[in-house]
Structures are given as structure tokens and as C-alpha cells.
Amino acid sequence: MSHNSNLLHRRERLLGPNMTTFYSDPVHIVRGEGAWLWDADGNRYLDCYNNVPHVGHAHPKVVEAISAQAATLNTHTRYLHEGILDYAERLTGTMEHDLDTMIMVCTGSEANDIALRMGRAMTGKTGIICTDNTYHGNTDLVSHLSAKKTPIGGAVDWVKKVPSPDTLAPLGGSAEAQAQAFADEIQTAIDTLEAEGHGFGTLILCPFFANEGFPDLPSGFLDPTVEVVRRAGGIIIADEVQPGFGRTGRHFWGHQRIGLAPDIVTMGKPMGNGHPVAAVVTRPEIMAEFRNRFGYFNTFGGNPVSAAAAMAVLDVLAEESLVENARDTGDYALELLRQLDHPMIADVRGAGLFLGVEFARDGDTKRAAPFCAQLVDEMRNRGVLLHSVGRYYHGIKIRPPMCFDRAQADLLVETMDAALKALPV
Amino acid sequence: MSHNSNLLHRRERLLGPNMTTFYSDPVHIVRGEGAWLWDADGNRYLDCYNNVPHVGHAHPKVVEAISAQAATLNTHTRYLHEGILDYAERLTGTMEHDLDTMIMVCTGSEANDIALRMGRAMTGKTGIICTDNTYHGNTDLVSHLSAKKTPIGGAVDWVKKVPSPDTLAPLGGSAEAQAQAFADEIQTAIDTLEAEGHGFGTLILCPFFANEGFPDLPSGFLDPTVEVVRRAGGIIIADEVQPGFGRTGRHFWGHQRIGLAPDIVTMGKPMGNGHPVAAVVTRPEIMAEFRNRFGYFNTFGGNPVSAAAAMAVLDVLAEESLVENARDTGDYALELLRQLDHPMIADVRGAGLFLGVEFARDGDTKRAAPFCAQLVDEMRNRGVLLHSVGRYYHGIKIRPPMCFDRAQADLLVETMDAALKALPV
Structure with missing residues (x-):
């Protein structure tokens, strides 16, 4: 049994069933700093989702x-x-x-x-x-x-x-x-x-x-x-x-x-x-x-x-002027996201460090949900953590710690570009 | 305006009315250690009430x-x-x-x-x-x-x-x-x-x-x-x-x-x-x-x-064997409390470090409530913090951190003896 299946098994036994985890392959996070997270195997992830560590993990x-x-x-x-x-x-x-x-x-x-x-x-x-x-x-x-x-x-x-x-x-x-x-x-x-x-x-x-x-x-x-x-x-x-x-x-x-x-x-x-x-x-x-x-x-x-x-x-x-940073890095990231080219992207929007990409298949947002779920997993496998949002979970929610910087925005959008190209439409 | 009235005024302005405080003269606590608390003027109090700092304040x-x-x-x-x-x-x-x-x-x-x-x-x-x-x-x-x-x-x-x-x-x-x-x-x-x-x-x-x-x-x-x-x-x-x-x-x-x-x-x-x-x-x-x-x-x-x-x-x-300590110090304190001699004491009871003294006036517990409130204040003024309990708040609740020791039990009961003697029946 893999390390993660062991943990999942213990979770179900001790905490009960139907406890949601993020991702088909859940992440076992052990350490955080700024907008970075590390799993138990030492892999690093860019946290583009968690607003709870508002000023950065373990500030x-x-x-x-x-x-x-x-x-x-x-x-x-x-x-x-x-x-x-x-x-x-x-x-x-x-x-x-x-x-x-x-x-x-x-x-x-x-x-x-x-x-x-x-x-x-x-x-x-x-x-x-x-x-x-x-x-x-x-x-x-x-x-x-x-x-x-x-x-x-x-x-x-x-x-x-x-x-x-x-x-x-x-x-x-x-x-x-x-x-x-x-x-x-x-x-x-x-x-x-x-x-x-x-x-x-x-x-x-x-x-x-x-x-x-x-x-x-x-x-x-x-x-x-x-x-x-x-x-x-x-x-x-x-x-x-x-x-x-x-x-x-x-x-x-x-x-x-x-x-x-x-x-x-x-x-x-x-x-x-x-x-x-x-x-x-x-x-x-x-x-x-x-x-x-x-x-x-x-x-x-x-x-x-x-x-x-x-x-x-x-x-x-x-x-640390983090509200100003949310504005500046947010504007920068939004501009980059808008340059993404993919037939299912229906809208890119947001404000500050609260951004999103909404997907639709042939104009139908509901039908984009499975694709969006695949994208979330694909991003996780490529080391970028984010999650879905919307009525059908058909959009991507980007809501990183407020210290998120331009280099991290670059990495986010480059990774999404690659993930979008890798996934079958 | 005294230091405490300033704080009470700020409290009401910022947190609203009808926020209960303990004691007629509320305590402005700034530091804690074990079963001890200190106020802003450097006065020390024996905490005989707080179960939240279970293993001792600031352990x-x-x-x-x-x-x-x-x-x-x-x-x-x-x-x-x-x-x-x-x-x-x-x-x-x-x-x-x-x-x-x-x-x-x-x-x-x-x-x-x-x-x-x-x-x-x-x-x-x-x-x-x-x-x-x-x-x-x-x-x-x-x-x-x-x-x-x-x-x-x-x-x-x-x-x-x-x-x-x-x-x-x-x-x-x-x-x-x-x-x-x-x-x-x-x-x-x-x-x-x-x-x-x-x-x-x-x-x-x-x-x-x-x-x-x-x-x-x-x-x-x-x-x-x-x-x-x-x-x-x-x-x-x-x-x-x-x-x-x-x-x-x-x-x-x-x-x-x-x-x-x-x-x-x-x-x-x-x-x-x-x-x-x-x-x-x-x-x-x-x-x-x-x-x-x-x-x-x-x-x-x-x-x-x-x-x-x-x-x-x-x-x-x-x-620190604190459950055993709760038993031993609790038994010790209970025995001491039972030796208190006062006409309004109707019962002394409890288990471990959860002890109480119930009061009654001429057999009427309800009529003991004002006396009990006075005793709580008198104990506070003598440096021992506890509070009332019961249907009419007519009893004393003693529920200190689990590291409470025999010397502290001695101090508690000696202070209560003196307070009981000082109060008009």
C-alpha cells in the first residue's frame, strides 16, 4: 500500500467516510513558506489557492x-x-x-x-x-x-x-x-x-x-x-x-x-x-x-x-504593502491569463489576487466540468495547486497568499498553458 | 478615570454592552504561569477557576x-x-x-x-x-x-x-x-x-x-x-x-x-x-x-x-501525572474545605480538581446567592480567583489548572477561611 493510501485508510477509519480531499491523488503537505508548499517526499508546490495563510504560509x-x-x-x-x-x-x-x-x-x-x-x-x-x-x-x-x-x-x-x-x-x-x-x-x-x-x-x-x-x-x-x-x-x-x-x-x-x-x-x-x-x-x-x-x-x-x-x-x-501587491501582481497575472489560448476558455476575470478562468464546451458551462476537474489534477501533478469554482465546478479559482509575486504568476500561467495543451479537449 | 474604568469604557464602545466580566472590580490580567496569574499592576492571583489552561497557564x-x-x-x-x-x-x-x-x-x-x-x-x-x-x-x-x-x-x-x-x-x-x-x-x-x-x-x-x-x-x-x-x-x-x-x-x-x-x-x-x-x-x-x-x-x-x-x-x-495530581491534590483540598466552619456552608463536594462549596441561608439556597457573590469578590480582593455556580449562583466552583498543588490548596482554603470570617453573615 502506498504512503498516501495508508493515510487515506487511517483518515477513513479515524475521521469517517466522505471527507473531501483535493485532487484525485491527494497531497500530503508537510511544510509551507510564503506561497510555497512541500509534500512528504520533498516535492515543492506553488500554492495558488489558499487564502487562509493570507500573508504567506508560516509567516x-x-x-x-x-x-x-x-x-x-x-x-x-x-x-x-x-x-x-x-x-x-x-x-x-x-x-x-x-x-x-x-x-x-x-x-x-x-x-x-x-x-x-x-x-x-x-x-x-x-x-x-x-x-x-x-x-x-x-x-x-x-x-x-x-x-x-x-x-x-x-x-x-x-x-x-x-x-x-x-x-x-x-x-x-x-x-x-x-x-x-x-x-x-x-x-x-x-x-x-x-x-x-x-x-x-x-x-x-x-x-x-x-x-x-x-x-x-x-x-x-x-x-x-x-x-x-x-x-x-x-x-x-x-x-x-x-x-x-x-x-x-x-x-x-x-x-x-x-x-x-x-x-x-x-x-x-x-x-x-x-x-x-x-x-x-x-x-x-x-x-x-x-x-x-x-x-x-x-x-x-x-x-x-x-x-x-x-x-x-x-x-x-x-x-509588506500586500494589498498593493495583490493589485499589482493580480493585474499582471490577469493579463497573462488573458493571453492563454484554448478553445474552452469562456472568460478570464477577477480582481487583485482573486482570479478565475471560466470554461465552457461549445458554449455550455456544465459540460466543461469534467475538463476543469482534469485540469485541476493536471496542475497539481505539475506542481501548481488550485481548485475549481462555480455552479458546475466548471471554472478555476486562483486565490494565492497575498505575497504571491510576478515570478510565481509566470510559473502559474506557464504551467496552465502547458497543462491546457497536454489535456485532450 | 481609573485604568480599569478606561478599559471598561473602551470595551463597551468597541465590543458592545452587556459583556459580562468576573467580579465587581474586574481583573486586568496580563500574564500567567501554572496556576498563577498577574494583573497589570503586578499583583499575583491564584487561579482556582480556569479549566481552559488545563495543564497550566502558558505551559x-x-x-x-x-x-x-x-x-x-x-x-x-x-x-x-x-x-x-x-x-x-x-x-x-x-x-x-x-x-x-x-x-x-x-x-x-x-x-x-x-x-x-x-x-x-x-x-x-x-x-x-x-x-x-x-x-x-x-x-x-x-x-x-x-x-x-x-x-x-x-x-x-x-x-x-x-x-x-x-x-x-x-x-x-x-x-x-x-x-x-x-x-x-x-x-x-x-x-x-x-x-x-x-x-x-x-x-x-x-x-x-x-x-x-x-x-x-x-x-x-x-x-x-x-x-x-x-x-x-x-x-x-x-x-x-x-x-x-x-x-x-x-x-x-x-x-x-x-x-x-x-x-x-x-x-x-x-x-x-x-x-x-x-x-x-x-x-x-x-x-x-x-x-x-x-x-x-x-x-x-x-x-x-x-x-x-x-x-x-x-x-x-x-x-507530569496530572490526572493523578488532580486526584491527590483534589482529595487533599476537599478534606481542607470540609474543615471550614461557617453557618451558611450547606455542603462541600466534588471530585479531583472540580470542587465546590454550596451555601444556604436558613436552609434556603436561593437566599445564599448575595452572600456567595460577596464571597467571590472578597476572594478576588484577597488574590484568589474563583466563581459561583448553581441554580442561584449560590455555590463556589473551584476548578483550577491541573497542576494545582498542595501549597496552593492550603492558600485557597486559608484565604477562604479568612474571607468567610470577614464577611457579615
Whole structure:
């Protein structure tokens, strides 16, 4: 039995079946540095996918912050500590719209679980709207928003899913009509929730529509949607787990990029460079309503080590000008990707270090899914790690650590060019 | 404005209102070591309360494990890694009853949120039974079990709360009758859930009844309860967040101490000595049902750093014989506490390093609550940190790091003796 089959066998025995791995031949990663990963046999991979190690795998400054604080004190927020306060001040300083208060938790799922309850507390309504091709986390409540995983107990009728915006197949039939068409879909969902007696409380969306395949949308795209939601008295949650922390290069937050003023912002994955930390940011009156109604306390949430890890990420982003790097390297990589020549490439798009290539076979995106899966494996075999995205997993998602440089962009695109040429169409 | 009022003001501004702190005069802790904590003014406190720093505050071996792994690699379980597998093998090796598979998550709340869904997946029923004086976490689903916090949206009728066992006021009127009386209460709740159409799926309890004030209960106490639950086809979750990892001195798990064979075991707080890590352990067929039905994935769950932190805790427990220490120092401290002489002491009890003093005024526990709150503050002012527990917060909970020693037990009890004498009855 090979080394990897041994590991896979142990995984199934100890962790259970149906645990997804990336790639037909899963990778046994043992070490990381910057945008590089190494497997147990010493093979090196270029990481073009992981946004959790936001400022680079094993960044020494984040490791040092975690180590130093863990060696000093790690406790909870029923004692006073400046770490969480300094971080809250710094984090909320990156946002406008009176988004001035924070709850720190451990996962994006916990953050969205809270945000949805804030919406319920503010509106008194249980109805939630999300897109039909999204993922916001894995708690019982949040799992009801998932497009691709049926929650335990089945779907609930107080969650309505609207068609997501799309580049190749825009709602309303054209890029120009899409903003209003999306708002119209939300209006219909609101009307249904109200008619069914749940009432409409909360719209939750990723302002970059990351899982939806990040269609190119102009700033102001959500203006008609906001109008519809405001008229109905609803709350808007911007889930920044993917586009946040400067990922898109020209804005620190996805909601700033699309020109949205959300009521609640949630974040997770990249926040602590891998340390389990996440947060909810909202206006003081929403925070007060939630805290007074529920009295939320999270033992690990906001502990000094998590706050130190999160602060170090903000420090490194600034010191190494990584948002600017995401813009510059992202623009450079996007230009290179656009020069790729392959009959199945239907679109190349993205912002900063969040890029994608969408495939179609004879104009049909669904039929491109098997090819895309082959390409993902072929890239892995050639030492470049990325993965698929989109309604049919028919596109490539490129979302490397923010320290990704031009030489690495060259390697990525050269490898993709070779892989595309090697694969049968 | 004093230093602490400044911090409290910043807290309210940045984190919102109604965030509980311990003590009328909250403590600003800046450093910890073993069972000692220091505040910003250099004052030293004996930590007799925190179970999260299970093997001692800032234990160098755990810090080193976290630092070394964070400097090497921190990624997710879609790649293969031996850390989570080695830990799962070691952890499940401490349990019997085919409890052989694990999901690693970040918080006890996430663990219980999964466990409740496992119960639902296995039984197809939504009804849950818990005690009327418990706490199992803060997600939307799990918050419905809380005795003291009304969930957002109000209570649900598919959770039934049964009276918790008690030492001073045993169910059924006597210690002997209590086991059957508790089972009878559960039978009534089952019947109600079935009659109301929810069906009975899951019983969740802390096998030490920690939040219920850890009444002294014999091994076998839950036998009649298990019979009732099995007859109804239900699932039993043992929440080991508090009694687990050897806390009670003579058993590694609370369910072993009380002689219970649970279907699912959840754990959290002490597992990573403060690092946000938690887990669900269950039988292979339950794990398979959950994983096949839902396809659970948790980005931070089971990452190599969390696995390393958790493994280091098991290593230190063994190397420093801390379970044995919990037994020996616990027995010693219990004996000392029993020598305290005060008219309001109604009972002294516990196991290992999980001890308590229950107070009553003229036989009325509720009327002892203000006195107990005063005692908690008085102890804090004398440099010993502990807190209250029980239905009316009328008892003292003593739950120090597992390295707590006899000299520290002496200091604890001497300080409590002096505090009791200083307070007006």
C-alpha cells in the first residue's frame, strides 16, 4: 500500500467516510513558506489557492506574535485585556458606515451564525435570503444557506435562494439589466417570505459573490438590491470571509469594492493566517440589541493569542504593502491569463489576487466540468495547486497568499498553458 | 478615570454592552504561569477557576508545540496530514464503547451543534432533552439548551428541560430515589415530545452535571435513564467540556466516572490549553451517517497547529501525572474545605480538581446567592480567583489548572477561611 493510501485508510477509519480531499491523488503537505508548499517526499508546490495563510504560509511575524502571546497569557474576555480592544479599534478603523463594534469568535461559521441572529433580533423576522450558489458555513443555522450540501433534517422554508449574478449568463439577459434583475429576484423572495408568514429579515451575501464564480460586477451593482431590502426593513450581511483583508487589491473589503453599505460584516479564514479566529462587525445599535437580548459569550473568542495573531496579520499587510501587491501582481497575472489560448476558455476575470478562468464546451458551462476537474489534477501533478469554482465546478479559482509575486504568476500561467495543451479537449 | 474604568469604557464602545466580566472590580490580567496569574499592576492571583489552561497557564511544552507547528505548516484537512490522525488515534484510545472516530472543530459550541445533528440524523427526530440548569454553547441551535439565556427568537417546543439532579434537594425526595426519579422525568419529556409530534431524538447532558452544581452521584446513577432512552430509540450525548481530560482525578472522562456508555462525546475548553480546538467523538456508524448525509468540512478544524496543541496537552497530562495530581491534590483540598466552619456552608463536594462549596441561608439556597457573590469578590480582593455556580449562583466552583498543588490548596482554603470570617453573615 502506498504512503498516501495508508493515510487515506487511517483518515477513513479515524475521521469517517466522505471527507473531501483535493485532487484525485491527494497531497500530503508537510511544510509551507510564503506561497510555497512541500509534500512528504520533498516535492515543492506553488500554492495558488489558499487564502487562509493570507500573508504567506508560516509567516514568521505571525508565528512570533502567536508564540509570544501564548507564552505570556491566553485567557478569556471575562477578564480585561487590551489585545482585543486594540484589535477592534484597528479593524473597525478600516470600515465606514458606523461599523464600529466587534464580536470576536473562532470561525466564519460562528460569525455568520451570530450575524443571522442579529438580523432576527433587529427585525423580529425569521426569513433569510441568500443566493442559490453560495456557502456561508456549517453550523445548523448557517448550513441552511448552502447550495451544495443538504442540511441535516432537510431544507427549511424560511430560507429563500435567489439566482446568483453571472457573467456568461447574466440575469435579465444582459450585463446592463443584471443589477435590476437581481433586485427583482430579491423582491420576489421578500414577497414570498412575507406571504408565507415568516417575514423577511435578512439578506446575506458575499459582496464579491466568490462561490458564485465572482462575476464581474460594477460598483453600484447592489444599489437596486439595497433599495428593495431597505424598503422591506431588512438587514444586509456582507460575508467577507473570502474577499476581505485586501484580497481584491484596490479595496480592503469586498463591500467597499462594490459600493455597498452593509449593516453587518462577517469575516474569518484569512483573519489570523490560519489561527482559528473570526469576527462580526456591526453598528453599535445592532450590537447592543444582540448583546442585550442574548448575552453572548464565547470562551475562546477574543482570547489574547487570537487577537495577537489577527493584529500581526494587519501589521504584515501594511508593512509588506500586500494589498498593493495583490493589485499589482493580480493585474499582471490577469493579463497573462488573458493571453492563454484554448478553445474552452469562456472568460478570464477577477480582481487583485482573486482570479478565475471560466470554461465552457461549445458554449455550455456544465459540460466543461469534467475538463476543469482534469485540469485541476493536471496542475497539481505539475506542481501548481488550485481548485475549481462555480455552479458546475466548471471554472478555476486562483486565490494565492497575498505575497504571491510576478515570478510565481509566470510559473502559474506557464504551467496552465502547458497543462491546457497536454489535456485532450 | 481609573485604568480599569478606561478599559471598561473602551470595551463597551468597541465590543458592545452587556459583556459580562468576573467580579465587581474586574481583573486586568496580563500574564500567567501554572496556576498563577498577574494583573497589570503586578499583583499575583491564584487561579482556582480556569479549566481552559488545563495543564497550566502558558505551559512551555504546549507553547512550543504551537510555535513549532505554526512555523512549519498550518493548513486544512483537504490535504493529508498525520497530526490529526495521530491525535484521533490517541484521543479515541482513551475511550471504550466503540467511540473510535472524531471530528475536530474549534469550539465546544461547534462540537455540540454537530452532535445534536448527529442525533437528528440517526433518529430522524427533532426532539432534544437537556436539564433545566445547563449550558452547552452559543450557536443558534445549541443556545436553545441554555437555562439562563433566552435564545434570539424565544424558546422552541422541541427542546424539553428536565429538573437536574441535586444534592440538597434530591429528585424523588432522597439520594436513593434520585436516579429513578431523574429517569422518570426524562420519560415524561420523551412522552411529551412524542405526543407533540417532534419525536424524541437526543438526550444531551454533562455527565458530571457541572453547571447544575455537580451533585454527588454514584456510578450507575444514569442506568435507569439509559434504559428509558434506549427503549425510546434515542441517542445520548455526553458533553465532556468540563469534566473531561482527567479533571475529576480518577477517570479520564466524566462518563467513565458515572458509568455511562454514551453514543457521542463532545469536548472543548481544556483540549488545547486555550488554543481554540474542540472535538466530537462517536461510533463509526454515527460518524458515517453524519458525514454521508451532510459532508461536513470545517476550514480551521483539525489543522496541524490545533492538533499539535491538543497532542501536547495529552503529552503533558501523562508526563507530569496530572490526572493523578488532580486526584491527590483534589482529595487533599476537599478534606481542607470540609474543615471550614461557617453557618451558611450547606455542603462541600466534588471530585479531583472540580470542587465546590454550596451555601444556604436558613436552609434556603436561593437566599445564599448575595452572600456567595460577596464571597467571590472578597476572594478576588484577597488574590484568589474563583466563581459561583448553581441554580442561584449560590455555590463556589473551584476548578483550577491541573497542576494545582498542595501549597496552593492550603492558600485557597486559608484565604477562604479568612474571607468567610470577614464577611457579615
